[in-house]
Structure formats: structure tokens, C-alpha cells
Amino acid sequence: MRNLRSGPLSALIVSGVLWGITVPLTKVALDGLGPMWLTVVRFGIAALPLLVMAGRTELRKAWRPEILAWGAVGYGAVIVLQSVGIGRTSVAHASLIVGLIPVLGAIAAVVLGRGGAGRTGWIGFGVAFLGIALVAGAGGGGATLSGDLLVFVSAALSAAFLMVQPGLLAGRRPLAVTAVQFTAAALAAVPVACLTEGAPAVPAAQGPLLALAGLIIAGTLIPYWLFAYAQAWVAPDLAGAFLNIEPVIGFGIGVVLFGDPFGPLQMAGGLAVIAGLVLTTLPQGGAVPPPPEPGAVPEPRPEPVLVGQATAGV
Known part of the structure; x- marks a missing residue:
């Protein structure tokens, strides 16, 4: 029984950790x-098993x-902008900004009347953005304002993608939708890559070769399936809370392995972002439901859609 209960939570933790390494892997790749070509290869290869x-x-x-178009934008354009931004800023900065995607999505939901936010949620929004301002203002580690802004724009596009994706998924198998959108992202990036980067x-x-393989396997396919498995048994608000692991991992790797600065401002900003994310994704009564009987096949909740890392990570 203990293993059945801990399985979904373990899957959420591992998926959060794996999505957390996508920004560092992108920096190396x-x-x-x-x-452009990084986007083509990443999504082109990742789409193959999903298509099958x-x-x-x-x-x-x-x-x-409409699904193809949003695949080109929500995955292709997002990852191109994010990758260009990562090339111009530090791993720590980019990881924290990418971690804002759930916050931006929540704000968009409130603005569009598709969700609500209590006092705690709005405090979380403010604290998270204050943290980003502190980290961006501190600079260092090769970080630039232009790089930070590009990553932020990619995060905002991801949040917009979050808003339209439920409508695109309606009546369709999420696995098939994701396969088509990955394919669209790769195909849309090919002509741009040829024009701007050559052959x-x-x-x-x-x-870089190992980092690319890691992005495809450990940063995209494995966490996607782990998160899908966990969502079959865990309440959505609880599952979403585990996405807070992603910026923590990325920020830590940036400091430890890439030598990104970690002074008082970076520490305060990083803690503020993490605290803000936690406040905006506090479980609302979400708990792990009774575990399934051995051999039982659940009626899964919708398979996750990978954004920005998805879920990453993409």
C-alpha cells in the first residue's frame, strides 16, 4: 500500500527534477x-515515438x-525565443523566469475570467515578480537584460498556450495532439533555421551532443510520461505544486555548476520567486486519492502538455 501511495508522488518529484535540468542542458547544447536547429532536432526526434x-x-x-498553428507557436516559437534568451543570460536567471509560467498562466486565467485568485494568490504573484526584478537587477554571470526579456516573452507565450490548449484537447487524445504539435514545431522552425543558421x-x-540527447530523453519524453502517470491518481492542484521544483533545480545548477553569482540580491530574489510560486500553487484541498487496487487501470486525467520546460519542460 505504501508503494502504491508513494508512486505518483515520486513520479511528480522526478518529473520536476528532470524539467529543472532543461535550461542547463539547453545552455550546453x-x-x-x-x-533554431536545436528546436528542430529536439522536437523532431521527440515527436517520433509519440507519432507511432x-x-x-x-x-x-x-x-x-489550429492545432498545428499553436504547436508552431506554443512549442516552436517559445523554445526558439527561450533558447536565444538562454544564450544571452545566465542559467540561474533563465530558470527562475521559466518558473514563472504557472504564475503567468494563473494571472491570464484571472484576467480572462477563467479562474480566480484569492489574497494569497495575488500576494504570491507580487512576491514572485519582485524576486525576478531583484535577480535581474543584480546581473552577473553573463546575464543580460535582453536575454532575460527574451526568456520572459517565451514564458508569456507559454502562458497563452496554457489558456488555449484545453480547447484544442477537447474530444481528442492528448498524446496525439502533442505529437502533432511537436511535429509542427519542428517543421515550422526548419525554414527559419535554414535562412538564419545555414545547414x-x-x-x-x-x-553539446550529450546535452541534446538529454534534452530529448530526460528533458521531454521521460518527465512527460511520469507526469501523465501521476496525474491519473493525484489531484491537479497537488500535481501543479510539484512544478515548483523546476526553478529550484535550475537555479541551483546555475550557481553550482555554471558559476552564476549568488550574492545577497540573488539569494533574496531566488527565495522570493520560489515563495511566490508556492503561494500561487498551494493545494486547494488536493490530496492523493485512495490508491488503486493492484493491477487496476485508472481512468486517467488529461495527459499533460509540455510547455517551456515542460515540462519543460519541454
């Missing part, structure tokens, strides 16, 4: 590929102009 598993019937349902080259160094 950019030494071998430009941001989705099935022709479900893929035909998902192969719609792609296989990364000569081992580090």
Missing part, C-alpha cells in the same frame, strides 16, 4: 547547435490547422 504510439485515427483527429552541423564536441 547551444555550443553545438543554434537555437498515437495511432492513425487519433492523429487524423488532431491534424487540424546544420553535427556537434563536434561530446558535451
Whole structure:
């Protein structure tokens, strides 16, 4: 029984950690590929197993102009902007800004009348943005304002994607929708990559090549399935709370492995962002439901859609 209860929570923790390494992996991978070709390769390869598993019937349902368009924007444009920004800023800065996606999504939901936020939620919004301002103002570690702004714009696009995605998923299998959107992201980036970066080259160094493989497998496919499994048994608000792990991991890696500055301002800003994220995603009565009987197959909640890291990570 204990293992059945701990399984979904363990999956959430691991998925959060894996999505947390996507910004550092992107920073390394950019030494071998430009941001355009990195987007093409990442989503093109990640789409292949999803296309195979989705099935022709479900893929035909998902192969719609609006789904393709939002795949090109919500995955393709988002990751291109994010990658360009990561190349111009520090890992620590980018990780914290990407971590704002749930906050931006919550604000958009309130503005559009699709959700509500109590006093605690609004305090969380303010604290998180104050933290970003502190970290961005401190600078250092190769961080630039232009890089931070590009990552922020990509996060804002991801939040917009969050708002429209439920409508795109309605009546369709999420796996098929994600497969089509990954494909659209890769295809849309190809002509732009050819025009701006020329012909792609296989990364000569081992580090960027391994980072690219890590982005595809550990930063996209594995956390996607772990999060999908967990969402079958865990309340959505509790699952969302575990996304707060992502910026913590990325910020820590930036400081420890990339030598990003960690003075009083960075510490205060980082803690403020994390505290703000926690305040905006506090579980509202979410708890792990009774565990399934051995061998039981649950009626899953909607499969997650990877954004910005998804879920990352993408």
C-alpha cells in the first residue's frame, strides 16, 4: 500500500527534477547547435515515438490547422525565443523566469475570467515578480537584460498556450495532439533555421551532443510520461505544486555548476520567486486519492502538455 501511495508522488518529484535540468542542458547544447536547429532536432526526434504510439485515427483527429498553428507557436516559437534568451543570460536567471509560467498562466486565467485568485494568490504573484526584478537587477554571470526579456516573452507565450490548449484537447487524445504539435514545431522552425543558421552541423564536441540527447530523453519524453502517470491518481492542484521544483533545480545548477553569482540580491530574489510560486500553487484541498487496487487501470486525467520546460519542460 505504501508503494502504491508513494508512486505518483515520486513520479511528480522526478518529473520536476528532470524539467529543472532543461535550461542547463539547453545552455550546453547551444555550443553545438543554434537555437533554431536545436528546436528542430529536439522536437523532431521527440515527436517520433509519440507519432507511432498515437495511432492513425487519433492523429487524423488532431491534424487540424489550429492545432498545428499553436504547436508552431506554443512549442516552436517559445523554445526558439527561450533558447536565444538562454544564450544571452545566465542559467540561474533563465530558470527562475521559466518558473514563472504557472504564475503567468494563473494571472491570464484571472484576467480572462477563467479562474480566480484569492489574497494569497495575488500576494504570491507580487512576491514572485519582485524576486525576478531583484535577480535581474543584480546581473552577473553573463546575464543580460535582453536575454532575460527574451526568456520572459517565451514564458508569456507559454502562458497563452496554457489558456488555449484545453480547447484544442477537447474530444481528442492528448498524446496525439502533442505529437502533432511537436511535429509542427519542428517543421515550422526548419525554414527559419535554414535562412538564419545555414545547414546544420553535427556537434563536434561530446558535451553539446550529450546535452541534446538529454534534452530529448530526460528533458521531454521521460518527465512527460511520469507526469501523465501521476496525474491519473493525484489531484491537479497537488500535481501543479510539484512544478515548483523546476526553478529550484535550475537555479541551483546555475550557481553550482555554471558559476552564476549568488550574492545577497540573488539569494533574496531566488527565495522570493520560489515563495511566490508556492503561494500561487498551494493545494486547494488536493490530496492523493485512495490508491488503486493492484493491477487496476485508472481512468486517467488529461495527459499533460509540455510547455517551456515542460515540462519543460519541454
